[in-house]
Amino acid sequence: MDVKYIINKDQLHQARNSALHAHEKYYKDFSQLLKTNINNRPVIDMASDEHKAKTHRDAIEVCKMGVLDVRVIQKDPKIFLSYLTSLSSCDMSLMAKLVIHFQLFGGTILELGTEEHHNKYFPDIKTMRIVGGFGMTEMGHGSNVRQIETTAEYDHTTKEFIINSPTRSSTKFWIGNMAKYGTHIVLFCRLIYKGEDKGVHGIVTQIRDLDSKNVFPGIEIGDCGPKIGWNGIDNAWIRFTNYRVPKENLLNRFANISDSGDYTCKLSTPGKLFQVTISQLVFGRLLYICGPIKALTITLRTGLTYAFNRRQFGEKNKIEELIINYPSHYQVLLPMLSHLVAFEFARDSIIERLLEPKTTDERLDETNSTISGVKALVNEYTMIYLNKLRTFCGGNGVSSFNLFGYYRNEMDIFQTAEGDGAVLYQQLAKFLLSEYKKWYKKEGVTGYIIKEVQTFLATSNPMYTHTRSIPYILSNEFHHHAFLYRFERIRSTVIEKLSHSKSKKLTFLQSWNDSLLYIIDMAKAYSHLYILEQSHLAIRRCQDPSTRHLLNDLIKLYALSNIEQDFAFFRNCNFLSSGKAFAISDAIKELCIGIKPYALQIINSDYNILIDPLLNIPLANLDGDYINHMADCVGVPKSNL
Numbered sequence: 001m002d003v004k005y006i007i008n009k010d011q012l013h014q015a016r017n018s019a020l021h022a023h024e025k026y027y028k029d030f031s032q033l034l035k036t037n038i039n040n041r042p043v044i045d046m047a048s049d050e051h052k053a054k055t056h057r058d059a060i061e062v063c064k065m066g067v068l069d070v071r072v073i074q075k076d077p078k079i080f081l082s083y084l085t086s087l088s089s090c091d092m093s094l095m096a097k098l099v100i101h102f103q104l105f106g107g108t109i110l111e112l113g114t115e116e117h118h119n120k121y122f123p124d125i126k127t128m129r130i131v132g133g134f135g136m137t138e139m140g141h142g143s144n145v146r147q148i149e150t151t152a153e154y155d156h157t158t159k160e161f162i163i164n165s166p167t168r169s170s171t172k173f174w175i176g177n178m179a180k181y182g183t184h185i186v187l188f189c190r191l192i193y194k195g196e197d198k199g200v201h202g203i204v205t206q207i208r209d210l211d212s213k214n215v216f217p218g219i220e221i222g223d224c225g226p227k228i229g230w231n232g233i234d235n236a237w238i239r240f241t242n243y244r245v246p247k248e249n250l251l252n253r254f255a256n257i258s259d260s261g262d263y264t265c266k267l268s269t270p271g272k273l274f275q276v277t278i279s280q281l282v283f284g285r286l287l288y289i290c291g292p293i294k295a296l297t298i299t300l301r302t303g304l305t306y307a308f309n310r311r312q313f314g315e316k317n318k319i320e321e322l323i324i325n326y327p328s329h330y331q332v333l334l335p336m337l338s339h340l341v342a343f344e345f346a347r348d349s350i351i352e353r354l355l356e357p358k359t360t361d362e363r364l365d366e367t368n369s370t371i372s373g374v375k376a377l378v379n380e381y382t383m384i385y386l387n388k389l390r391t392f393c394g395g396n397g398v399s400s401f402n403l404f405g406y407y408r409n410e411m412d413i414f415q416t417a418e419g420d421g422a423v424l425y426q427q428l429a430k431f432l433l434s435e436y437k438k439w440y441k442k443e444g445v446t447g448y449i450i451k452e453v454q455t456f457l458a459t460s461n462p463m464y465t466h467t468r469s470i471p472y473i474l475s476n477e478f479h480h481h482a483f484l485y486r487f488e489r490i491r492s493t494v495i496e497k498l499s500h501s502k503s504k505k506l507t508f509l510q511s512w513n514d515s516l517l518y519i520i521d522m523a524k525a526y527s528h529l530y531i532l533e534q535s536h537l538a539i540r541r542c543q544d545p546s547t548r549h550l551l552n553d554l555i556k557l558y559a560l561s562n563i564e565q566d567f568a569f570f571r572n573c574n575f576l577s578s579g580k581a582f583a584i585s586d587a588i589k590e591l592c593i594g595i596k597p598y599a600l601q602i603i604n605s606d607y608n609i610l611i612d613p614l615l616n617i618p619l620a621n622l623d624g625d626y627i628n629h630m631a632d633c634v635g636v637p638k639s640n641l
């Protein structure tokens, strides 16, 4: 394959950042402010207490800039997202501290509170006179929030809630910003009303005096100790003993206790109330898609820049070979680049969907479930890639200055934060199965048989499974069919297994857990299908033909390398003959060879990371002079010869 691409940097940049492109002014201005005012960059070697104090000081300085405000989330969440994107070049602890304070704490008050709460808290959140936290997780329960144990019993005589941690496992755990500096949390607890458990509610709870910073009687707090990452965040354990909070602190947009002491809820079921109560997690998951994508962009850029400048071995008496020219390098780095671009397309589609102004319950459910799957998948890949990238830079990959270890540690937490993959994939799987149930109800057995026969005919046709035609192997039609087939095939297996639960005398939960690996695979397959479909849509939207051509080939590489990773499945199902599988591997190699000369221009087309003033990575410098940049970092003297 002899391909030549014309790189139009602006078009490529725009295509890779479509959701926030129109808001880039906010990103740039805020990046500049951050550089001028605090110059906070990734912290790679600092004692934990010092790191926490620095993070706190810098967070206050950021608030003094007056840019971040909960009202911005309300007015235009894309502006807020643009600010967070700027912050993601700072030390991750600073970003996490501000996200917890503004989005998790402030955003929950915005979502679950009323105008009175907004007016009372937002001005102090903006200046950080109060420091907010999000008190959901307990020692006994993280993913399964419904089972948290902290209680808030309503006492109508004083119009207060009495908060208690009835067991050791009910101790609030990991609560960010709270061990040292926090003053308020949105406390998630069981509301006990006239002896009846009304389920999980959010109550704003002050835990420290604003001036003295002393913890109030009835509250015990400690630090959760050293961590793999986010060491500038003071994560706390917190316990309550008969601690009283006024009734008006209940975030009562949906569930309320009136002055006369009556409990009412505007939502039709406790399930719906629970969903809105934890709704901030959905926006949080979007951030946990954006963060790893940015980390991957930065580290892949380092890996590629180094690979195009580092030489090792080669023909005798000739200049040594660039390491990018080893297939063991480029056939990993270029599929990685293609995955990055596909993830960017999925991220942008999710931003647009999540921020749709008017949306139905069904659409919201679909969006939330999709976010869960994509969040899990992007984090899974990012962690694998970060490890690979570090080894691809050899010993220099170990140097903290090159930030591989930093991102590996800071991103690690993203995998479980706001939901671990195994839990999130199941959430998506439940949605997918309920959608299928609706479809089946409409189409019935006849529709089912027609669909199965269509799939069978397509894939049992030897022409189909054996064809090695390169144009067909490279076609978007084939890729979409393969991804769709994988999803539907695994879904059929899941349905078949679940429907046997009755004959096996299993409860639904037993049967679900029995099929769990297939269920998770189904959700992963759907997430890949979603990413592919969104990538195809994004390419079609791209106005510039040469950029469209390049993006199209990148997404072909994403699709084919993904199929290759899953050869075991496709071969087991006889979707591919072995000859076709070999032809796919050859096509991947050809695509990699074609794209390789353009890889640096492609990665650098996301020029936001180039104007990021806060990153200064020796191996990633555009001039490619990594020897001198590394030498300067560690004080190697210049040669006198």
Ligand SMILES: Cc1cc2nc3c(=O)[nH]c(=O)nc-3n(C[C@H](O)[C@H](O)[C@H](O)COP(=O)(O)OP(=O)(O)OC[C@H]3O[C@@H](n4cnc5c(N)ncnc54)[C@H](O)[C@@H]3O)c2cc1C
Pocket (backbone or CB within 6 Å): 100, 133, 134, 135, 136, 137, 140, 141, 142, 143, 144, 173, 174, 175, 176, 177, 227, 230, 235, 413, 416, 417, 418, 419, 420, 421, 422, 423
């Ligand atoms: C640095 C840090 C900061 C944090 N900050 C906050 C904060 O500010 N506020 C807050 O409220 N929380 C916070 N957390 C808590 C965090 O959000 C939880 O750790 C997360 O929700 C996962 O819950 P868990 O730790 O209880 O894991 P668990 O739910 O116990 O999961 C453990 C493992 O079991 C698996 N698992 C669980 N259930 C199932 C199932 N049904 N099927 C298959 N597998 C399953 C999971 O996938 C996972 O692999 C923080 C955590 C950390 C580490």
